[in-house]
Amino acid sequence: MKTKIKQYRAAKGLTQQELANLVQVRRETIVFLEKGKYNPSLKLGVLISRVLDVPIEELFDIDD
Known part of the structure; x- marks a missing residue:
């Protein structure tokens, strides 16, 4: 599963x-x-x- 947690965490x-x-x-x-x-x-x-103030759909790519 791909995530964008790192990008959003760093932005915060x-x-x-x-x-x-x-x-x-x-x-x-x-x-x-x-x-x-x-x-x-x-x-x-x-x-x-x-915590990251991002919709959950933005954080996780469940298609992988």
């Missing part, structure tokens, strides 16, 4: 650790999400989209 000026803290996961989870090596739960996807 957040580090991986800061985003992880805000959504209550480990930094490694954010790393794997940004690399497309982890499919998040719906709850985590929604939390990330809210």
Whole structure:
């Protein structure tokens, strides 16, 4: 799965650790999400989209 989490996170000026803290996961989870090596739960996807203030459809490309 491709994601745009890295781009939106950087635009918000957040580090991986800061985003992880805000959504209550480990930094490694954010790393794997940004690399497309982890499919998040719906709850985590929604939390990330809210923190980044981006519609969830913008963050994740589910066609892959």
